[in-house]
Amino acid sequence: MAIDYRNDLNEGQLRVVYEGDVPTLVLAGAGSGKTRTIIYRVAWLLEHGVDPSEILLVTFTNKAARQMTDRLGNLLGTSSAALWAGTFHSISNRVLRQEAHRLGFAANYTILDQDDSKSLIKTCLKAAKIPTTNKRFPSPAVLQSILSYARNASRTVEEVLERRWPSMAEWTEEIRDITLRYERLKRESNAMDFDDLLLHFHTLLVEHPKMAQHLSQRFRYILVDEYQDTNALQAAIVARLGSTHRNIFVVGDDAQSIYSFRAADIQNILGFPKTFPDAKTFRLEVNYRSTPEILALANESIAQNADQFEKALRTGNDSGAKPRLGSYASASQEAASIARDIMRRLRQGVDPREMAVLFRAAYQSQALEFELMKNGIAYEYRGGMRFFERAHIKDVIALQRVVENPKDAAAWLRIVGMQAGIGPAMAQKVIELVQGATPEMWMSEEVEARLPARARSGWAMARGMLRSALDHASMAEQIRALLGTSYVDYLEHSYTNAADRLMDIEQLATFAETYVDRAKFLEDVSLTDEFGATMDQGARKFEPRPVLSTIHQAKGLEWDTVYVISLADGAFPSRRAMDSEEDIEEERRLFYVAVTRARKHLHLSYAMTGMGEQAFGAMPSMFIQELSFGLLDREERVIAPSSFSRYSEGHQGDFVPDEPVVVLDEGDATQLEGAPLGRPRRSSGYLGNY
Helix, strand or coil: CCCCHHHHCCHHHHHHHHHCCCCEEEEECCCCCHHHHHHHHHHHHHHCCCCHHHEEEEECCHHHHHHHHHHHHHHHCCCCCCCEEEEHHHHHHHHHHHHHHHHCCCCCCEEECHHHHHHHHHHHHHHHCCCCCCCCCCCHHHHHHHHHHHHHCCCCHHHHHHHHCHHHHHHHHHHHHHHHHHHHHHHHCCEEEHHHHHHHHHHHHHHCHHHHHHHHHHCCEEEECCHHHCCHHHHHHHHHHCCCCCCEEEEECHHHCCCHHHCCCCHHHHCHHHHCCCCEEEEECECCCCCHHHHHHHHHHHCCCCCCCCCCCECCCCCCCCCEEEEECCHHHHHHHHHHHHHHHHHCCCCHHHEEEEECCHHHHHHHHHHHHHCCCCCEEECCCCHHHCHHHHHHHHHHHHHHCCCCHHHHHHHHHCCCCCCHHHHHHHHHHHCCCCHHHHHCCHHHHCCCHHHHHHHHHHHHHHHHHHCCCCHHHHHHHHHHCHHHHHHHHHCCCHHHHHHHHHHHHHHHCCCCCHHHHHHHHHHHHHHHHHCCCHHHHHCCCCEEEEHHHHCCCCEEEEEECCCECECCCEHHHCCCHHHHHHHHHHHHHHHCCEEEEEEEEEECECCCCCCECCCECHHHHCCCHHHCEEECCCCCHHHHCCCCCCCCCCCCCCCCEEEEECCEEEECCCCCCCCCCECCCCHHHC
């Protein structure tokens, strides 16, 4: 049966399908039917006599490739197995299995996963015999990340260290040595890691012109999905494979380019018309997902970016409620409000799977996770581990555990085992010396004197961490003091996301401020772990649940109701982005991705208290302040003007004296720190003008 293209596609999609020859750029806005358009384009080519083996369809996940070929098969009523479809890595591997001998590899080369790769890097570290007694050398995971970024961005290790890991620059020569050893060991092992698949495929195309010409002639049509996420190496591969027929058809949305930390380069899509001067550009701007009110907010936000293709999403969907903005006295009040709203919707019969809470960074979920667990609401967490299950959080809690209970062997093992120069056997010896001893004993030189030279520096670091805690009275200050010790160096040299982990620790300190009793704090933390574990057992494992997710993990997904939290100045965009307009624009694209996940209901929120000891008066994110007043249903959560004394000086504020309340829902106010219950009210002015 012939496909009814005119009935199945809108006018914009139809033009793409019919006219997508020569270099073609399809700017597909969020929810605009991008995948459908690609599938119909391939179907149109096949119906017009193109051999499936002459079509190369490149996606970013194998799952996406399978879904596309399955949908294509259903559309055509025949198998599309002959089509070359897959990820950049799988396509590269398919070619290299036949041609790797040209590069000095046997056809049966091994593909190393990340654990395999780290194991080989560890071997190289041992062989290099780099002295690290007094200074921490980057961990295998960090080295792996440095080397991967350099190759995918087509940059030297020196350039990458200078731009992205400046604290590691002192080890440049040693890292270069490890790099050479690692490359040599892989060749000796007849093995490639994931990055090698791209790198060697590109090398094959560059150094063997006849092979490059053969492949370029073979693929008459090349279609690339999510082109805004390609890196320098991937874009170069596409250009070389399409050099003969030049039927390069790329689909993407520059407004959703959010993976620069993985070496994705937005200039690949922005520069496509310059790379191919005869390129056609199509815009898919009809959104089938969201209400007009949500799209109005998304359009106005992304319009603030200067480096972009101009476009404006529109929809035929029915009008709905305005996106709502809530400001709260604290993160815990914000979490309580969201938890209450989720419970209300669940009672009304809303499918839990149609609700999602999104956040910029993992640390921002802590207060909400605790609130949901207190109320018995099971949730699905995406984008990493639950807050209290994270390794660095357990490290910090281990310090509190030994202060509370000096006999806690497991906590001592965690503290001592992370130190340089102390292996498992030596850790046991140290624990025998300090377990159950007094803090005075920990701080004395007696322990150090009874340890071998290599272990002394490690114990000195552990002792410094302990001293930082013991020098302060409150748990919150003990936790924050850790951020001035060698533990920061440990995180930076052990993990690729050390900055995020430091924010997690600051969030833990803020959480600890709500406790006076250390034993109660440790009990609650332990029980949250237990509760989190029980939710994943038995029948409950398969119960529908609301989703908690980082925005990066939510890309490509959608829900009826979306909450975007922690939209405070300094939290989103992150402080690290504020020094660069380029980084701010990527953060704005991340905000755009978050709000365009919502179909019907969008709730934005922020807490008026900042991280740590900052006073009341935190401003909403610049991405909120940029929006026109009428786009949002703004609900103020009023707190006493005295709380704003330092901040509000010189500002116009619409305060209600003597009525310090927090409004959780319209008509639903709760008492704030014992203050009289006040009246909920709508904002009468621009919220950002405090």
